[in-house]
Amino acid sequence: MNKLFKSKVISNEALTEEIYLISLEISDDVKTKPGQFCILRVNQRLDPLLGRPFSIFEHEKGEIKFLYRLKGKGTNILTKLKKGDSITLTGPFGRWYPFPEGDFIVIAGGIGLASVYYLIKKFPQRAYLFYGVRNEKEILFYEELKRLSKQLYISTEKETSYAYKGVITELFREKSIQLPFPIYACGPMMMLKELKKIVNENRPCYVATEERMACGVGACLGCVIKTREDFKRVCTEGPVFELKELVL
Amino acid sequence: MMPVLEVKIGNLSFKNPVLTASGTFGYGLEYSQFVDLNILGGIVVKGLSLKPKQGNPPPRIYETPCGMINSIGLQNIGLEAFKKEKLPFLKKFNTNIIVNFFGENLDEYIEVAKLLDETEGVHALEMNVSCPNKTSEWRKMGLEPELLREAIKRVRLHIKKPLIVKLAPQVTEIALMARICEEEGADAVSLINTIPAMVIDIKTRKSMIGTLTGGLSGPAIRPVALRAVWEVAQAVKIPVIGVGGIVSAEDALQFLIAGAKAIQVGTANFINPIATVEIIEGIKQFLIEENIKDINEIIGSFKE
Numbered sequence: 063m064n065k066l067f068k069s070k071v072i073s074n075e076a077l078t079e080e081i082y083l084i085s086l087e088i089s090d091d092v093k094t095k096p097g098q099f100c101i102l103r104v105n106q107r108l109d110p111l112l113g114r115p116f117s118i119f120e121h122e123k124g125e126i127k128f129l130y131r132l133k134g135k136g137t138n139i140l141t142k143l144k145k146g147d148s149i150t151l152t153g154p155f156g157r158w159y160p161f162p163e164g165d166f167i168v169i170a171g172g173i174g175l176a177s178v179y180y181l182i183k184k185f186p187q188r189a190y191l192f193y194g195v196r197n198e199k200e201i202l203f204y205e206e207l208k209r210l211s212k213q214l215y216i217s218t219e220k221e222t223s224y225a226y227k228g229v230i231t232e233l234f235r236e237k238s239i240q241l242p243f244p245i246y247a248c249g250p251m252m253m254l255k256e257l258k259k260i261v262n263e264n265r266p267c268y269v270a271t272e273e274r275m276a277c278g279v280g281a282c283l284g285c286v287i288k289t290r291e292d293f294k295r296v297c298t299e300g301p302v303f304e305l306k307e308l309v310l
Numbered sequence: 311m312m313p314v315l316e317v318k319i320g321n322l323s324f325k326n327p328v329l330t331a332s333g334t335f336g337y338g339l340e341y342s343q344f345v346d347l348n349i350l351g352g353i354v355v356k357g358l359s360l361k362p363k364q365g366n367p368p369p370r371i372y373e374t375p376c377g378m379i380n381s382i383g384l385q386n387i388g389l390e391a392f393k394k395e396k397l398p399f400l401k402k403f404n405t406n407i408i409v410n411f412f413g414e415n416l417d418e419y420i421e422v423a424k425l426l427d428e429t430e431g432v433h434a435l436e437m438n439v440s441c442p443n444k445t446s447e448w449r450k451m452g453l454e455p456e457l458l459r460e461a462i463k464r465v466r467l468h469i470k471k472p473l474i475v476k477l478a479p480q481v482t483e484i485a486l487m488a489r490i491c492e493e494e495g496a497d498a499v500s501l502i503n504t505i506p507a508m509v510i511d512i513k514t515r516k517s518m519i520g521t522l523t524g525g526l527s528g529p530a531i532r533p534v535a536l537r538a539v540w541e542v543a544q545a546v547k548i549p550v551i552g553v554g555g556i557v558s559a560e561d562a563l564q565f566l567i568a569g570a571k572a573i574q575v576g577t578a579n580f581i582n583p584i585a586t587v588e589i590i591e592g593i594k595q596f597l598i599e600e601n602i603k604d605i606n607e608i609i610g611s612f613k614e
Contacts, residue, residue, distance in 0.1 A: 065343055066344055108376045109375050111373055111376055111528055111577070112378065152583060276378060277580040278580075279343070282382070282580055283370070283382045283385050287368065293364060293385065
């Protein structure tokens, strides 16, 4: 399967001040799975040098989307792209979320939604979604998430009509006793550390991880993460790991 | 007429002068989903040691202007696993397999070299003389002329296959280091290895790299590498292999003109997985356009 594409931008819009959604053309025969990622690189540039890895947010025939946060030089260039601009896309790479058999729990922290949305969409009406954001303005795709999930729980730093006040792992802890399902999570390191304290090791818990990355194909050994056995490559042995494997 | 691209290093013939740099192409397999490995002049595989090595704690890489710093710490699967798990795959391809190797001390260098010399399917050895091991006196073998001399002399005694020595750039006179390699019987030198470098986060005041410093690679180091290759090519008769920030055919050609008999593509693989193929194609095109029939005509053709 070809994994290198000279692609074109279909659309690239700001959803909040710092969160963007970019949609790219991709050949019809490409198959992807939730949890996998692609590397985007704006053609011909040597600075920034490396492409940037992004979780696949959505993929339908011929069109692939990535949700990203404006963070530095690389993402800043991405935000400037317009419909019709060229971009190089490599992927899909990495291990995906094992498909859930029945209902499942999803915990998304902020931009971590980028990795789990595809999973929720692929298995509609089966996810108990816990979605934590800093404030109301950061809640993305509310209508879609409401429709796609079996139950939607939102937490923000301030209490609102539809959000719990506090961190999402706290809300999850309160509800988790009644929900004996496998967990799928993506979010900041703090969130994963909290989860590690809460979740019993016997319970399947799959988390998508992030590290600075260069090649994306397991060659450079740059993106390793510490696991119980040894260092593992986020790009090829991850980005999805079982939480119990990770040394956080 | 198709120009001749074949070059020779020692008695080893390469179908073209484009090789991959150690540590940037894994064990070949990783890039075989993008590149027909048969097209390459050679593959230099990730540095191997006798025993598996876990490597350095993350963060291991950081991007810098037109480059990147890495501190992988020579993580590798060890010689036995390489022979069992990686080499059978590589053997299927019609290209030269060069194994980059290192040891914790000189005895281990010799042992790995001996074993590789006996291994069928390995065409040449590339000796990494900038060993980062913090405990052995040999860690500086690439930086101190007399240590280098002793190391090459002793390794050379034990191997018959072509021996390439990969030189570190942070020395007073790299041409002197290359001459020592030549005098002690190395078949070629490859240069440059990464340049020691660092980046500090001003908020935390810590290094962006787990081991504080790492090696800089990518286009940022290319002019430094080119100058080093040019100096060395004038100082020795053995072939010089140019490495450092090559991302295009034009870059590669500069090294060849400066006197490199072959080049290695490193960091470019990360940014464009088919960089090697594009460079080979670009060199071919250039030779056709310039009406040059044999690549060897361009090697060392620099004019002052």
